[in-house]
């Protein structure tokens with residue numbers, strides 16, 4: 001099956017490589033020519049435009065930063081909507097605002113092009129291993145068609161509901177992760193201030209009720225002061241922004257998320273926009289005048 005793949009960044013590049021390894025024929029495009037060259041060296045067809053990557057594909061996967069880039073690549077001049085064949089299936093795997101997914105899918109449907117939104121969780125390591133968690137919004141038949149591709153990219157793919165539901169699921173995930181990271185920092189800094197070794201506190205509590213994937217992934221980074229991304233603060237701010245917009249549209253208070261957004265903005269101002277989101281510990285470092 002021919003797949004068009006657009007967006008070869010931290011996530012898209014290993015995902016595209018896994019599809020090539022599984023035997024799919026890929027036409028790839030990114031504004032970063034080096035990324036295109038690297039994936040072409042693994043056997044993909046290098047494309048010089050979005051239209052080139054989309055025109056012969058049965059499935060078109062996009063893995064882009066946010067809603068504006070997805071809207072531009074799909075609906076903009078020379079984009080997917082202008083170039084894909086009627087009957088093609090667009091699988092947007094970026095994390096974007098749910099209303100943007102609905103807008104793009106509606107415009108595509110007027111050209112007979114189908115779309116599902118399928119954001120992922122798991123970060124670069126799981127993109128490399130092909131063990132991402134994939135959360136999907138759209139029609140059952142379209143999900144079924146994409147399932148063979150999801151089986152290469154992830155260890156689980158679940159149809160959550162109609163188009164946009166994949167991104168509702170993803171922003172819920174991002175709220176819970178952000179609040180968890182903040183709670184972890186707050187706890188470890190209090191432990192340190194109160195005279196306990198935060199590293200031993202982590203070891204003592206990680207098997208208990210407070211233990212979590214977030215704790216296991218992020219506590220070592222905080223304790224080492226190693227904030228190499230991983231998942232960047234700037235991208236998490238983008239996701240929380242989408243959560244806050246969705247909350248406003250649905251008149252739903254999300255006070256904890258709103259508070260963590262302020263911590264994220266504060267560390268971004270201090271130059272940590274490109275750091276891993278575990279750098280939330282830096283917020284506490286500043287107000288506690290203490291390091292872990």
Ligand code: NAD
Nearest residue numbers: 007008009010011012030031032064065094095123124231
């Ligand atoms: P990234 O910034 O590394 O990659 C995005 C890629 O899109 C870049 O290579 C960029 O050149 C390309 N791009 C941007 N505009 C383009 C355009 N107009 N045309 C073609 N290419 C364009 O980001 P990433 O970390 O790979 O994340 C991609 C998406 O996946 C984001 O929505 C992110 O929130 C989500 N996500 C990331 C992670 C993670 O750990 N990095 C985990 C889960 C989900």
